[in-house]
Amino acid sequence: MALDHGGLLAVVEVKSSLADYRSDNKWREYLPYCDAFYFAVAEDFDRSALPGDVGIMVADRYGAAIVAPSPEFKMAPVRRKALTLRFARAAARRLMRLNDTGYS
Secondary structure (H helix, E strand, C coil), X not given: CEECCCCCEEEEEECCCHHHHHHCCHHHHHHHHCCEEXXXXXXXXXXXXXXXXXXXXXXXXXXXXXXXXXXXXXCCXXXXXXXXXXXXXXXXXXXXXXXXXXXX
């Protein structure tokens, strides 16, 4: 999940292979919880197998590029607030762990 400067939430589902994509049918359940949804796949992934109503990123171990933008999915305001707070808390916990020197 990612949060942009405008407060929009994006979900990126990484698929390692066509078999991985075909065996995972739960991704549509994520759509009510984001403003944008992307599949991130390798350069050699057969992108024609992916649905046309989501965004697509081509990724490798160094980064990713959007090759098809995601349509906008509108979240309910209450859900947006709750998810943004959960996202912020998780980010703060990770930052504290990263900066933890072991001293209290």
